[in-house]
Amino acid sequence: xxxxxxxxxxxxxxxxxxxxxxxxxxxxxxxxxxxxxxxxxxxxxxxxxxxxxxxxxxxxxxxxxxxxxxxxxxxxxxxxxxxxxxxxxxxxxxxxxxxxxxxxxxxx
Amino acid sequence: xxxxxxxxxxxxxxxxxxxxxxxxxxxxxxxxxxxxxxxxxxxxxxxxxxxxxxxxxxxxxxxxxxxxxxxxxxxxxxxxxxxxxxxxxxxxxxxxxxxxxxxxxxxx
Numbered sequence: 713x714x715x716x717x718x719x720x721x722x723x724x725x726x727x728x729x730x731x732x733x734x735x736x737x738x739x740x741x742x743x744x745x746x747x748x749x750x751x752x753x754x755x756x757x758x759x760x761x762x763x764x765x766x767x768x769x770x771x772x773x774x775x776x777x778x779x780x781x782x783x784x785x786x787x788x789x790x791x792x793x794x795x796x797x798x799x800x801x802x803x804x805x806x807x808x809x810x811x812x813x814x815x816x817x818x819x820x
Numbered sequence: 821x822x823x824x825x826x827x828x829x830x831x832x833x834x835x836x837x838x839x840x841x842x843x844x845x846x847x848x849x850x851x852x853x854x855x856x857x858x859x860x861x862x863x864x865x866x867x868x869x870x871x872x873x874x875x876x877x878x879x880x881x882x883x884x885x886x887x888x889x890x891x892x893x894x895x896x897x898x899x900x901x902x903x904x905x906x907x908x909x910x911x912x913x914x915x916x917x918x919x920x921x922x923x924x925x926x927x928x
């Protein structure tokens with residue numbers, strides 16, 4: 713199992729929309745994540761910052777990410793969620809949204 | 821099991837010190853956390869922001885937090901880590917450090 717964490721800002725005017733969407737994530741989006749070995753996946757918010765934590769239980773994270781990106785329902789979902797998100801931090805690249813964090817400590 | 825997430829900024833000048841401390845967290849600090857029902861505890865960093873995720877498997881989170889705060893080794897540890905941390909966000913209270921986040925979505 714590998715742990716991952718990502719951070720992004722929510723667009724202030726679309727904060728309520730983001731929360732509304734995540735109160736009822738589309739079943740096919742969740743099913744695709746599960747099928748692609750994503751588990752114990754949680755998104756948290758404070759003010760305008762979103763943190764995502766998940767555990768990957770497969771053997772090809774990049775490959776499974778690519779599979780998720782091929783799912784048409786997930787791609788449709790992203791057309792709703794992408795506009796709600798804007799990059800976090802000073803060193804974000806143009807067009808970047810969720811940025812990976814680095815693990816500094818773990819207690820099993 | 822209850823999930824918790826917290827966020828704080830690292831003081832830029834003490835970023836390396838924070839990372840050095842967490843490369844070798846004192847065994848008694850980790851033992852106290854385990855004894856107080858904290859598990860799957862991870863801290864992540866991006867730029868100057870720290871994100872902590874843990875799972876609480878006891879039945880009295882506030883009580884266990886108080887017990888942790890009574891452990892003299894943990895209190896000593898905090899004299900090293902507290903100066904490295906400064907509140908995250910616009911709505912932080914005076915003297916606040918780690919601020920709790922709210923869960924917006926979870927996939928088991």
